[in-house]
Amino acid sequence: MSPLLSILVRALLALLLMLANGVVLIYMLRKVLGHLHLRIGPNRVGPFGALQTSMDVVKLLTKEDFIPSAADKWLFRLAPYMVFVPSFMAYAALVLGPKAAFSGLDTGLLYVFAVLALVPMGVMMAGWASNSKWSLIGGMRAAAQQISYEVPLLLSVLPIVMTAGSMSLAAIVKSQTGYALGFIPRWNVLSPQIVGFGLFMIAALAELNQTPFDMSEAESELISGFANEYSGMRFGLLFLSEFSNSFIISALAATLFFGGWLVPGIDPASPVMVWLGPAVLLLKTYVGIFVLMWIRGTLPRIRIDQMLALGWKALIPASLVWLMLTGVIVRAVS
Amino acid sequence: MPDVNPVAFVVLAALALGGAVMTVLTRNVVHAAFWLLEVLVATAGLYLVLSAEFIALVQLMVYAGAVSVLVLFVIMLTLRRREDSVRTRDLSWPVAAMSAVLAVAIAYVTRALPVPAPERAAQPDVAAFGHALFTRWVLPFEIASGILLVALVGAVWWAGRGEEL
């Protein structure tokens, strides 16, 4: 297969994965939040409401596409793509199985964070272009939050890079094979790196604008923050990107801390892992997303200044200290 | 190292140069900031074409992800009304002539530089980059960290002061 065709096929598969994720995750969110709130959630469209999201997509596609008359037309049109495309690009680094990866990136981990760093610009573009004070405030808050928490997110992951010796996600998964004491898998979450996992989860919650850190889209205050003036498929793209980001971060957490596609008990080189690996990774990712939704339905949100203070004054020093400790440990052990 | 793809180079160079020209020619300050973002992302693409993966990712993270947001924040904080974002074009023919003369002079002086033969060297990887960063280039690294610290403290102090300056 010519390289160009292979690239197109892989990009198409990634797009399909992203869209399928979006559909499933939105339904899952509504059901999970519903049951946490002691109600049922969607249950009319299709069996158990399973077709709800597909019908929602049809609804979004058939809505009138209008642009507020005083909005900045070019930026208004461009902003959903500025938020969608980096999220789509991040799929390229995911390692789904021993032979299933969209690309063999040597610096896969850094690539994901570099690409996710472009999202705050899209958010600010959407907030500014809407010509509405609420959108602008929401956009600036969201962007400030996301750029502040990029630093502890990256710092909390660096100890993993140190212990694995590579930034490539495939190599990090490979470093988690084997067992300690004969039966405990060498997953990073079962080693001292669980501290890094805690830091990563807090930073990831803030990076994704999820409760308890969702001040910028506080539905009871700013309606939908920077996406206030967006309707139809433009809003659909913004919404989809948000869920896609949470999938990316959860898949990253599964790969970095929970052994990725590894299954304890099955040899990673055996042929059954070729199809079992991606399934296991998706399972781990969805469990992680379920935990994120669980937190979303349970905790209250904190104020924006408390959140920024937490990021700059608590998380960054903690990540730095953990990074230095890990460096000392790695050096002492080797 | 893989050869530089001519098609990719031409496309990315056009994007970078076009974006730069639009940055200085547009009347809307917010648009100029977004054109700058486009130039920075096109430059990251050029680094990828030059097989400098790590530099491309650092460029995306630092320039496109952080510096652009900073510029946009300050623009929005110093605009008194939304309409103030559209301003005069601020062109100056003498400056344009001077820049053009400078560009032509540089191009003329460098046209006779001996271009070395293409090397078929192996592509250095990120591990080698990191190793050299902490052995051969450790002094500039520490000085750069010091510069960043000074700039950080200075910026926070400067922007944090109230009305008295």
Place this chain on the structure above:
Amino acid sequence: MRVGLEAFVMLATALFAVGLFGALSKRSAIMVLMSLELMANAVNILLVAASRYVTPATMDGWFFAVFSLVVSAAEIGLGLSLVLALYRKVRTAELDRLDTLKG
């Protein structure tokens, strides 16, 4: 056809000239800072290209580019906070209104 170092030199020169034009002719302080970023970016392109063509094994240009990037980021951070402090004092970011020292 082969893309050589000359192409990158011309591109970097053109970008630098555009940035210089912006830095010297704009009245808004933020536009000047953005043009300075364009110039620093052009220099970085030249450094990375030169490293790839001249010294690919020792990556000299890459290190220069990384440090230049760091210093430019620090410079623009400081410059933007200066603009903010200035705006607080005189309520304007226009460079031609800052003439209280004028003769």
